[in-house]
Amino acid sequence: MPSDNPSRSSQNHVAREIARLIVTGTWPEGEILPREIELAAQFDVSRTSIRESLSILKAKGLIAAKQKAGTHVRERVNWNMLDAQLLEWTWALRPIAEFARQLLQVRRIVEPEASAICAVRGTDADLARIERAYREMEAAGSDARAYTEPDLRFHRAILTATANDFLVAFGATVDAALRMSFALSTRNPGAPSKSLPYHRAVLDAIWARDPNRARAEMHRLMDLTERNITTALARRKDGDALSSMLDADNAS
Structure with a gap:
């Protein structure tokens, strides 16, 4: 803006x-x-x-x-690489593959455990917010652009539901990085709709108040994200800057 x-x-x-x-x-x-x-x-x-x-x-x-x-x-x-503004300024200047790899490592460390905490500590209102985000993802279908915002809300809502100030702050500061991750992982045809069952499994495990299952299902979702990112990167020249991808998306 x-x-x-x-x-x-x-x-x-x-x-x-x-x-x-x-x-x-x-x-x-x-x-x-x-x-x-x-x-x-x-x-x-x-x-x-x-x-x-x-x-x-x-x-x-x-x-x-x-x-x-x-x-x-x-x-x-x-450098404070979890600063959202700094991420937005610099992500297009780094090789996509390396940036995506580092980002996914951080997500794997944080989000499965956050899902487990959410299953235990999240209130019914918290879980309802996650559910609403999922329903909007479902309504978006294969439209990657319409899918991205509720997908972000889904993951942010899980972090918020932990009631852990540091995890909540993590969601806020890496919002820009998550957008890059989703931009990559949803570039494959049909990727959004294919990920829905994985998100549903995470949501069901959280609603069931089963932390071990919630953790495992988020790991499965991260596995899918990694496969989608790997496939998207394979279609591009090695070392391409993220800026060219984003410019193409903005022009379409």
Whole structure:
């Protein structure tokens, strides 16, 4: 969504462009950034906008400032890659296969256990929200675009139902990454409708208040997601950037 605040929009644009230079290695780890006045000229914005843009990037762990040494790019291990905005800015710059592999690893660690917790701790109202999301997925059928939003709500609702603040925050911060995962996994013809029985099995296990079964069924759903992603990637040239895929989707 475009910002109603021109100043905020300018800050986000500059922060995104600087993040791009860092993520692509144009400005590598340890690199000293140009001075504020030079950055302002480079991006044709005020020095105030530059300072605010740099503050955004500092909060995301990409850069740090040292007195008399200037602002430098931090090591990658310090980057907050669970920041939703940073994910949105950078995912198109990384090889799809590697990004998808890392994302799926994180989902496998978190979502099966979250499903087990949800089966035990989720309220009936929580489970009803998961059910509603499933019904909307069912109504979308094979329409991948219509399917994505309720699919996101399904997974987010499970995390929310754990009543664990950290798991709830996980769902919020990786929303952008989950969209990428779904964009890949649903590109195969018929993939959405084929995944419905797997989602239904997760939902039924949660309604049955069976944590072991809920955990196992979510693992099965993750297995299906991995197969769908692998198939989608096999149809593309190795190393293609995600941006080209997203651009094609937006144009269709």
